Amino acid sequence: MSDKPDRAEIEKFDKPKLKKTETQEKNPLSSKETIEEEKPAGES
Incomplete structure (x- = not known):
C-alpha cells in the first residue's frame, strides 16, 4: 500500500x-x- 490516497474518484x-x-x-x-x-470608560 502506498501512503498517497487514491485520487481516481476526485479525477472523475x-x-x-x-x-x-x-x-x-x-x-x-x-x-x-x-x-x-x-469599551468601559475607565479602560482607556
Whole structure:
C-alpha cells in the first residue's frame, strides 16, 4: 500500500454538477468604532 490516497474518484468528479450558493456572514465582526464605543470608560 502506498501512503498517497487514491485520487481516481476526485479525477472523475463532475464539478459543473455542484449547486451555486451565496455565502453569507453569520457572525460579522464589529467595526473598530463600535468596539471603541462599547469599551468601559475607565479602560482607556
